[in-house]
Amino acid sequence: MQTTRGGEYMQIRLNGKAYPLAEHTKTLHDLIQQLNIDEEVVIIEQNHQIIDRFRYTDTNVQPGDVVEIVHFVGGG
């Protein structure tokens, strides 16, 4: 079942797709934990703002947020 917070479905748009948040996912740090990502290798943009790495723990994730998680890949 999808969790709600204040009656709203806790859903964000993550890398172009709808993504349901776990109830304990309150911050970007929590989101990274939920996704099981090594935070050293990614860069996060929330609602078109790049978020500094050291601010993940105090940056809240809200329903409806647009989150992009990117990383480096091979290229020329």
Add this chain to the structure above:
Amino acid sequence: MLKIGGKTFASRLLLGTGKYPDAETQQQAVEASETNILTFSVRRFDVFAKEQTNPLAALELSRYDLLPNTAGAKTAEEAVRLARLARASGMCDMVKVEVIGCDKTLLPDPIETLRAAEELIKDGFIVLPYTSDDLLLARRLEELGCHAIMPAASPIGSGQGILNPLALSFIIEQMTVPVIIDAGIGSPADAAYAMELGADGVLLNSAVAHANDPVKMAQAMKLAIEAGRLGFEAGRIEKKRYATASSPTTGISRP
């Protein structure tokens, strides 16, 4: 030594990290090339994959200066965003501005490239734009404050080599900042030729990554670039219509 934006590099080869058959070959090719500068791209992390993989895991990135590109951008705004995302990694302050204007030829959009370069220079980046071989555009980019100019030899990944040496040499002669021949290099001969024209460096990827033996080709490119540079510094002889004997024409012994 190659100097870009206050940084100094022993190698004049800038190597791309894309399209290698596997991570081990990529790592060995990078090693064999003895490059100091690696290029790469910014893409979505596959957050929905069961197994998370880091495509650059085999490379010890801290040993290199990193040159992220803005490949995928079609507008200045998209390029600026990708550059800022790359810098937010805390691993680099250089950027290869790449704004593609045509999907078939992958030729750069000159207007968007200029706009992106201007914005990124204001934002404190070390800016290396991928550009066509147009001299006037190169001049405009240099006037904006770009730290190097990177004209294409021929279309990206085409391996056609240097199609217009005259246009490239006009750029090389007139720029104060380094000129790095980027895109289209197919063989060591192409890379050596670029350096003999007086280029300050060569950026290539497919020529190594898609070679039958990428590791051997990486070494070949390193040697070709060194040879081409030495040849340029030495100054080649003029071309003449007729032969000039290398051996003395007097004192010839006849029975």
